[in-house]
Amino acid sequence: MSSNIRLEKTCQHCSKNFIAKTTVTQFCSDNCAKRAYKDRIRSKKIEVAIQKEFEQKPFNPIVTQKEFLSVKETCQLIGASRWTIYRLIDGGTLKASKLGSRTIIARNEINNLFK
Known part of the structure; x- marks a missing residue:
């Protein structure tokens, strides 16, 4: 119809x-x-x-209070990728220490990076 x-x-x-x-x-x-x-x-x-x-993870405020940071926390603090941090470590620009399998970066080394 x-x-x-x-x-x-x-x-x-x-x-x-x-x-x-x-x-x-x-x-x-x-x-x-x-x-x-x-x-x-x-x-x-x-x-x-x-x-x-x-919805990306917000900045962790505890990161600003720590003296020693992991690579992931360093990425959050600086705003760089994980591979950029590892390139800086391999190039000697950023000094890091190994604690077992973890890579630890001192806060003063991050501050020296920007001086």
């Missing part, structure tokens, strides 16, 4: 006027519907990426 309803509507994607045969039609063509769908998916991905960026 077909309907004789004809409504003048505006496309939600391209803003053109068109004649709709149903009351729920939002787009003037299949292409506009597909493009709107892709835009929705793209915006959801961007929102997820932004949320992940804000």
Whole structure:
């Protein structure tokens, strides 16, 4: 059973006027519907990426009080990657000590790095 309803509507994607045969039609063509769908998916991905960026671990305030720091804590304090810290250690720019399998960096060595 077909309907004789004809409504003048505006496309939600391209803003053109068109004649709709149903009351729920939002787009003037299949292409506009597909493009709107892709835009929705793209915006959801961007929102997820932004949320992940804000959900990163916050700075640990205890790090500022310690005299000896691990590589991970040094990364948080300086804002550099783990590999950058290891490159500085290998290059001799940053002095570190090994405690078993852990690498420990003195606070004054980090301060000397920026002098």
